[in-house]
Amino acid sequence: MNMQFSNRLDSVGHSVPYAEGRAKLHGEPIYTFDLALPGMLHVKLLRSPHAHARLVSIDTTAAAAMPGVRAIATGDDVRGMPQPKYGKKIRDQAVLVMDKARFVGDIVAAVAADSEEEALAAVRAITVQYDVLPSVMTIDEARKPGAPLLFDEPQPGYVTSYQSGARSFKEPEPNVLYRFEIETGDPVDDVFARCDHIFTDRFVTTRLAHMCLEPFVVLASETHRGIEMWSCSQYPFQLREEISTMFGEPEHRILVNTAFVGGAFGGKSFCKLEPIAVLMSRLSGRPVRLCLTMDETIALTTKHAAVLEIRTGIAADGTFLARDSRIWLDAGAYSDASALVADKAGYRIPGPYRWQAIRTRVDCIRTTSIPAGSFRGFGGVQAAFASESQVDMIARRIGMSPDDIRFKNFLSIGEEFVPGERGLDCDLAAGYRAMLARNSHLSNESSSSNLRRGVGSAAAFKDGGGEPRVARARIKITTQGRVSISTSGIDMGQGSVTAMCQITAEALRVPVSWVSHTAISTEHSPFDVGTYASSAIALIGGALLDGAERIRTEALDIASGILGVPADALTFDNDWAVSHAGTRHAACAGADLAKALRRNRLRTRRRGQIYRAG
Amino acid sequence: MTNAVSFRLNGKPVTVAYETRDVLADILADHLHMRGIRVACDQNVCGACSVLCDGEPVASCSVFGFAAEGCEITTLEGLDRRIVTALRDSFAREIGFQCGFCTPGMLVTATALLLHNSAPSRAEIVSWMSGNLCRCTGYDAILTAIERAAASLCDGEKAA
Numbered sequence: 001m002n003m004q005f006s007n008r009l010d011s012v013g014h015s016v017p018y019a020e021g022r023a024k025l026h027g028e029p030i031y032t033f034d035l036a037l038p039g040m041l042h043v044k045l046l047r048s049p050h051a052h053a054r055l056v057s058i059d060t061t062a063a064a065a066m067p068g069v070r071a072i073a074t075g076d077d078v079r080g081m082p083q084p085k086y087g088k089k090i091r092d093q094a095v096l097v098m099d100k101a102r103f104v105g106d107i108v109a110a111v112a113a114d115s116e117e118e119a120l121a122a123v124r125a126i127t128v129q130y131d132v133l134p135s136v137m138t139i140d141e142a143r144k145p146g147a148p149l150l151f152d153e154p155q156p157g158y159v160t161s162y163q164s165g166a167r168s169f170k171e172p173e174p175n176v177l178y179r180f181e182i183e184t185g186d187p188v189d190d191v192f193a194r195c196d197h198i199f200t201d202r203f204v205t206t207r208l209a210h211m212c213l214e215p216f217v218v219l220a221s222e223t224h225r226g227i228e229m230w231s232c233s234q235y236p237f238q239l240r241e242e243i244s245t246m247f248g249e250p251e252h253r254i255l256v257n258t259a260f261v262g263g264a265f266g267g268k269s270f271c272k273l274e275p276i277a278v279l280m281s282r283l284s285g286r287p288v289r290l291c292l293t294m295d296e297t298i299a300l301t302t303k304h305a306a307v308l309e310i311r312t313g314i315a316a317d318g319t320f321l322a323r324d325s326r327i328w329l330d331a332g333a334y335s336d337a338s339a340l341v342a343d344k345a346g347y348r349i350p351g352p353y354r355w356q357a358i359r360t361r362v363d364c365i366r367t368t369s370i371p372a373g374s375f376r377g378f379g380g381v382q383a384a385f386a387s388e389s390q391v392d393m394i395a396r397r398i399g400m401s402p403d404d405i406r407f408k409n410f411l412s413i414g415e416e417f418v419p420g421e422r423g424l425d426c427d428l429a430a431g432y433r434a435m436l437a438r439n440s441h442l443s444n445e446s447s448s449s450n451l452r453r454g455v456g457s458a459a460a461f462k463d464g465g466g467e468p469r470v471a472r473a474r475i476k477i478t479t480q481g482r483v484s485i486s487t488s489g490i491d492m493g494q495g496s497v498t499a500m501c502q503i504t505a506e507a508l509r510v511p512v513s514w515v516s517h518t519a520i521s522t523e524h525s526p527f528d529v530g531t532y533a534s535s536a537i538a539l540i541g542g543a544l545l546d547g548a549e550r551i552r553t554e555a556l557d558i559a560s561g562i563l564g565v566p567a568d569a570l571t572f573d574n575d576w577a578v579s580h581a582g583t584r585h586a587a588c589a590g591a592d593l594a595k596a597l598r599r600n601r602l603r604t605r606r607r608g609q610i611y612r613a614g
Numbered sequence: 615m616t617n618a619v620s621f622r623l624n625g626k627p628v629t630v631a632y633e634t635r636d637v638l639a640d641i642l643a644d645h646l647h648m649r650g651i652r653v654a655c656d657q658n659v660c661g662a663c664s665v666l667c668d669g670e671p672v673a674s675c676s677v678f679g680f681a682a683e684g685c686e687i688t689t690l691e692g693l694d695r696r697i698v699t700a701l702r703d704s705f706a707r708e709i710g711f712q713c714g715f716c717t718p719g720m721l722v723t724a725t726a727l728l729l730h731n732s733a734p735s736r737a738e739i740v741s742w743m744s745g746n747l748c749r750c751t752g753y754d755a756i757l758t759a760i761e762r763a764a765a766s767l768c769d770g771e772k773a774a
Contacts, residue, residue, distance in 0.1 A: 017706065024714030025702040027650020027690045031715065034652070117635065211749050213654040213662055213715040262652075262715030263749050294655045493713025493750040 010574075011505040011512040019498040019517065020260075020491075029260040032217045032232040037287035040219070041070050043280050044119035045296070046109040046126050048101030051135035051368040052148065055100060055128065058109060063125040068118030071284035072126070074109045075099070078279070082248035086271040087335035090157030090170055090177060093371065095246070095275040100133070102150050102333035103369050105299035107273075112280040112288050135368040139307050139328045142175045142365045149174055150333060150366040159339070164420035168343070177331050177364040178339040180346045184418050185357035191322040192357075195313030199394050203310070203386035207330070208303040210375060214262020215297040220277035221287035226253030227278055232261050234269045234490050235530030240522045242271040243278060258520040261492040266374030267301055268492075269532060270337050303375035304341055304364075305330040308386035310349070318400050320409045322357040325349045327383070329372070331364040336373035338364040345379030351387040352417065352428050352461040353409040374532065377462075384460035392456070406432060406459055417461065424461065432459055464535040471539035472526035475504065475547045479595050481576050483508060483515040485544060488528035489536035490520065496536045503541045507548030509574045558596045559585070621682045623648075624692025632679045639663045639674035641682070648689040650718025661746030664719035665689050671723045671745070690718045693725045700763040700770075701725060710759035712750030720746050724760045733768055736761060 023029050060072045075098035078084040084098065085091040097108045109126050113119035136142045136150070151171075159168040159178070166182040173179075185191070192198060219230040227249055233239045236256040244251045261268065277290040292300065306329050313322040327345050331338040342362040350358050377384075395405040407429055414423040436457060445453040474486040485504050491497040497517045505512040518525070528540070552572045559578040560567035563585060570578045577586040620629040623646060630645050642665065643651040651674060654662040658676035665674045666688035690698075701724050704710070711717040720743070727734055727742045734742065739760050740753075748756060 018709055018711075020714070021706050021709075021711070022702075024711055024717050025705055025721065027718040029714055031652070033715075212713075213660060213747065213749055214652070214713070215654065261713060262654075263713040265749070294657070294660075493711075495709075495712065 009506060010509075011502040014502075016498065016502055016512045018495060019501055031214050031260040031262045032219065032230055033214050033262060033291065035219055035230050035259060036289070037219060037221060040287045040289050041112040041114060041280070041284055042116040042119050043110055043112050043277060043288050043290040044116060044123045045107050045276070045290075046111070046123045046128070047296075047299075048097065048104060048106040048108055048130070050101055050130055050132050051104050051137065052133040052150070053101045053130035054133060055097060055108065056131050057129045059127045060109065062127075063111060063122040066113075066118065066122045066125055068114035069111060069122045070114070070286060071112040071280055072109060072122070073276075073279055073283055077283065081246055081279075083246045085156065086242055086246060086275065087155075087157070088270055088337045089159065089339040090155055090335040092151065092155035092157070092177075093334035093336070095279060101130070103299075103371070105296070105370065106333065107276070110276050110280055110290075112284045112286070136175070137367055137369060139305070139330050139365045139367065142367050143328070147175060150368065155335075157335070164418050166343075166346075166418075168339070173363075175366045177335055177366050178342055179364075180339075180342045180362040181360065182346055182418065183357075183359045185322075185355060188322055188324060188357040188359040190357075192311075192313045192324070195321050196316040197394075197398060198311060198313045199390065199397065200309065200311040201386075201390050201393060203306075203308045203389060205306045205308075205382045205385060207305045207370070207372065208375060209298045210263075210265040210267030210301070210303075211298070212263030212265055212267055215292045215294055216268065216272060216300050217289070217291040218272075218274050218277045219287060219289045220274065220281045222278060222281045226255065227281075228255045228257070229274060229278070230257045230259060231274060232259070232264070232268050233272075233274070234261070234264050234266075234492065234532060236488065236490070236520065236522050237527055238530055239271060239274055243274060246271075246275050247278060247282075254522070256522045258490055261490060264490075264492040265376050266378065266532070267297070269374040269530065272300060299370050301336055301373040301375075302332070302370050304338070304345075304372040304379065304382065306345070306382040306386075308349070308382065310386055310390050312390060312394060314394065314398070316398075318395070318398060318405045318408050320353050320355055322359075323350050323355055324359045325361070327360070327362040327386075329362065329364045329379070329382070330367055330369070332367055332369045332371040334371040335364075336371045337378075338372060341372070341374065341379040343379075345383045347418065348380040348383035348460070348462070349387055350417065351384070351391065352411050352424065352459055353391075353406075354411055354415065358418065378533065380460065380462050384458070388458035388460065391458075403432070403436060403457060410459070411461075428459060428461070432457070462533070464533060464538055469529060469535070469539055470527070471543040472528065473500075473540055473543035473547055474526050475508075475544065475551060477551065481510070481514070483510060484518055485515060486518045486520075486525050487536075487540045487544070488520050488525045488531075489540045490531040491517075492531070494534075494536075496531070496540075499537045500541060500544060503537075504544050504548060507545050508551065509572060510576070562596075617680065619679050619683050621685045621687050623687050624689060625686075630679075634679075636679045637675055638665070638667075638672075638677040638679060638682050638687070641679050642674055642687070642689060648691060650690045652715060652718075654715065655747075659747070660716070661719045661723060662716050664722040664746065666693075666722060666726055669726065669729065671726045673745070688722075690722060693722065694729060696770075697725050697728045697763075697767065700767050701728070701760065704759040704763035704766065705756070708755045708759040708762065710751065710756040711748075716746060716748045720748065720756060724763070727760070728764055728767065732771075733764055734760075 111122040169179040311324040346362040392402040395402040501515040556567040642648040658673040663674045
C-alpha cells in the first residue's frame with residue numbers, strides 16, 4: 001500500500017484558518033436569504049388561526065384582483081399533483097391544506113405577488129370559512145379513549161423492517177402515527193423476576209425551536225428546462241427526490257443549488273415548504289422566493305416533546321439487569337421525520353450500558369400542534385436525559401455514587417449495544433474517567449443568595465447516521481498542482497468545509513491553502529443522502545482519503561515513468577515531490593506531476609467512495 | 615407612498631427614495647447594497663441587522679427610514695478600521711462565528727463598545743453584547759474574541 005502518512009501532521013490537528021472565515025467576517029457570503037432572481041415574485045402564506053378545523057370554503061376572488069398578485073393556490077391546486085403529500089416514511093402533510101387544518105399555522109393558501117407587501121395584502125383579503133373542531137394539544141389528551149382524531153383515514157406510507165428484535169408499525173392505533181418496538185436479550189419478565197430492586201420513573205421534556213438566524217427560505221423557478229431551486233436544505237438530494245415524486249418531474253430535470261446556510265440544527269432537513277415555492281412558480285410562470293418570518297420559522301417544525309416512563313431492574317450490587325421503557329413523542333400534526341426520530345429514541349434509551357434484557361416501545365402521538373422533526377440529537381437527547389437522570393436517581397436510592405454505578409455497567413469497547421449492531425467504538429469508561437479528572441475542580445456552589453451551581457456528569461452514545469451510508473467525494477488537481485474538492489457535505493457553520501480541506505491537504509501532503517471546496521448543487525456535486533448526525537466529516541472525509549490515496553498511487557506511477565525507477569521504490573513527498581533513495585525530486589514531480597495527472601484526464605478526477613455501517 | 619431621506623452613510627452623504635413602510639434595514643440592504651445586513655427576527659431581538667446610528671448600535675429592522683434623517687449611519691463597511699481589523703483577527707483566531715449570519719452585527723456592536731470603552735471588563739462585554747444573538751457558536755468564543763481584540767488594541771497603543 002502506497003498510503004504512508006508522515007507522522008508529522010501538517011494540517012489535521014492544527015488550528016488552520018476557517019475556510020470561509022475571512023469572507024464571513026466581511027459579510028460577504030451569499031446565503032439563500034440574500035438571493036434574488038430577475039422577475040422574482042414573493043410568496044406569502046395564509047395560515048389557519050384554529051388548531052383543528054375543517055375547511056368549509058375559501059374565497060380568493062377579491063385577493064386575485066388585488067395589485068401585483070400573480071397567482072393564488074389553495075388545496076384545490078394541490079389535489080391533482082402526482083403526490084400532494086410529503087413526510088418521511090409516512091406521507092400525511094399536504095402541500096396546502098386539502099381537508100382540514102391541524103395546527104395553528106397550518107397553511108391554507110399561498111399568494112405570489114410582485115412584492116411581499118402585495119402578497120401579504122392579498123393573503124389578508126382571502127376569506128375562509130372553518131368548521132372548528134376540538135383540539136388535542138398534548139400527548140396525554142391524544143391518548144385518551146375517544147380523543148378527537150387528526151386523521152379519519154390511514155395515510156400513505158411504509159415502514160421498514162429491522163433486525164435484532166426491532167419492529168415498526170405505521171398508524172397502529174388512533175392518533176398514533178408510528179410505533180417502534182425493540183426487545184432483546186433474555187425474556188424481559190424473567191429477568192425482572194430476578195432483580196433485587198425495580199424502579200419506575202417518569203420524565204417529561206418540552207418542545208424546542210431551532211432558532212437558526214437565517215429563516216427558512218427557498219427560491220424556485222420552473223421553466224421548460226425543468227425545476228431549479230435555491231435551497232437552504234441540509235438534504236439537497238433528498239429534496240430533489242421528493243420534488244420529483246410530488247411533481248412528477250424526473251430527477252435529471254430538477255436542480256437544487258445550495259448557497260451558504262445560516263444555521264439549520266435539523267430544522268432545514270427533509271422536505272419542508274419547498275413544494276409550495278415550486279407550485280407557485282408553476283402557477284405564475286415566474287421565479288418565486290418564499291421566505292418565512294422568524295415567527296413562521298418557529299411554526300415550521302420543533303423538537304419532539306416527550307413523555308418517557310422507564311422501569312429499570314438491578315441487582316443489589318448495582319448491576320443493571322433489565323430496562324423496560326415506554327416513550328411517547330409529541331409528533332404534532334404531521335409526520336415530518338417523526339418515524340426516524342422514534343427509532344433513534346428507542347435505540348438510545350438503554351444508554352451505553354450492559355443489560356440482560358431490554359424492551360422498548362416508542363409511540364409518535366399526533367396532536368394538533370406544530371409538526372415535530374429533526375432537532376440536534378434526533379430523539380437521542382430526550383432518551384439520554386431520561387435514561388441518565390434515572391441512573392443518577394437509582395444510584396442515590398441504593399447508596400452508590402452515580403459515577404460508580406456507571407463504571408460498573410458501561411459497555412466495553414467493541415461490545416454491541418443491541419445484538420447484531422456494530423459494537424461501541426470508544427472506551428467510555430476511560431473517557432468518563434478523563435472527564436471526571438478534568439472537571440475535578442468543579443463542585444456544587446452557592447456563591448450568593450440567588451445563584452447556585454450544580455455539577456453533574458452523564459454519559460450517552462450515538463451512531464454515525466443510522467443505516468449503512470454511502471459517501472462520495474471528487475478531487476480535481478489543477479495544472480498548478482492545487483486541489484479542488486467537491487462533496488455534498490453542507491457546511492451550516494459547523495466548519496466541515498475546513499475539515500474536508502484539512503483532510504485532503506494532509507492526504508495529498510500539500511498546504512491546506514492549496515485546497516478549496518466547490519459550491520454544491522445536485523447537478524455538479526457527488527451524491528449524498530444529507531448532512532446529518534454529525535457524520536459528514538467522518539463519512540465524506542473517508543471518501544476524500546480514499547480518493548487521495550488513488551491520486552497518490554497514480555502520481556507515483558507517473559513519477560516512476562519520468563524517473564525510470566519502479567513506483568514502489570518511490571515515496572510521496574510534500575508539494576507533489578517524490579523521493580527516491582533519500583533524494584527528493586521536486587523538479588520532475590512538482591508542477592510536472594500535477595500536469596501529467598491533469599493530462600490523463602479520465603484518471604485524475606478521482607472519486608473516492610466509501611461505505612460505512614452506521 | 616415614496617419619500618426621500620438624507621443621511622450620511624459611512625461618512626458620505628446619501629439621499630434615498632424609499633417607501634414609507636421601509637425600515638432602515640431595507641434602505642441599507644436593498645437600496646444601498648450594504649453587506650451583511652440581514653433581517654432575521656425582524657423585531658429588535660437578534661441584532662443580526664445592527665448598524666451604528668450616530669455611533670450607537672441600533673437594530674436597523676426596527677428603525678423607520680424617516681428616523682435616519684440627518685443621522686450618521688455606519689455599517690460593517692464603514693467601521694473604525696483599526697478596531698474592526700483587530701476584531702476580525704481576533705474573531706478569526708477564536709472562531710467567534712460559525713454559520714456567519716450574525717457575524718456582521720456582532721462586529722458592528724463590538725466596534726461600538728470598543729469606541730466607548732477601550733478596556734471593557736468581561737461583564738461589560740457580556741452586558742453590551744446582550745442584544746446580539748448567535749445560535750451556533752455559543753458566546754464564549756465571541757466574548758473572548760472581543761476581550762482579546764481590546765487587549766491587542768491597548769497593547770498597540772502602548773507600543774506606539
